[in-house]
Amino acid sequence: MSYVEPIELSPIGIIHCSLESREQAPRNFDISTETGTLEIFPEYIEAMDGIKVGQTIVVLCWLHQARRDILKVYPRGDKSRGLHGVFATRSPVRPNPIALSELMVTKIEQGNIEVLGLDVLNGTPILDIKKKL
Numbered sequence: 001m002s003y004v005e006p007i008e009l010s011p012i013g014i015i016h017c018s019l020e021s022r023e024q025a026p027r028n029f030d031i032s033t034e035t036g037t038l039e040i041f042p043e044y045i046e047a048m049d050g051i052k053v054g055q056t057i058v059v060l061c062w063l064h065q066a067r068r069d070i071l072k073v074y075p076r077g078d079k080s081r082g083l084h085g086v087f088a089t090r091s092p093v094r095p096n097p098i099a100l101s102e103l104m105v106t107k108i109e110q111g112n113i114e115v116l117g118l119d120v121l122n123g124t125p126i127l128d129i130k131k132k133l
């Protein structure tokens with residue numbers, strides 16, 4: 001039973017990178033050497049002001065290919081660890097498949113932010129970008 005209305009989100013951009021399959025993708029940003037580009041849609045480009053090369057940004061994405069009907073997983077697929085609730089893991093599988101990645105900014109051009117540390121697939125929608133504290 002839902003107690004609040006569903007929330008509608010619109011992507012502010014899209015990820016471009018060479019990661020085309022889940023198997024290919026690093027398990028998390030902290031072990032990733034993958035580079036790519038965050039394309040920010042024209043209506044949101046103004047919101048990029050202040051982002052600087054060398055800075056780490058927090059990027060929230062919508063894992064559009066993830067299953068949303070599974071609430072328990074084996075962390076990192078390791079059955080010896082037993083089943084864990086997805087809220088106790090960083091699994092992409094979850095009711096609202098929002099990913100949080102901390103990415104290093106390497107170049108900025110009109111509407112494009114080049115980054116290092118990607119762990120999400122080519123074509124993944126971007127929901128938000130925040131400064132890392």
Ligand SMILES: C[S@@+](CC[C@H](N)C(=O)[O-])C[C@H]1O[C@@H](n2cnc3c(N)ncnc32)[C@H](O)[C@@H]1O
Pocket residue numbers: 022023025026027028029062063064065066090091092098099100101102119120121124
């Ligand atoms: C464990 S998640 C971590 C994401 C983020 N750093 C976090 O902690 O929320 C990264 C994995 O999600 C999967 N993945 C990446 N992009 C995806 C997408 N668009 N849809 C579904 N699964 C995706 C890949 O298997 C990748 O290894």
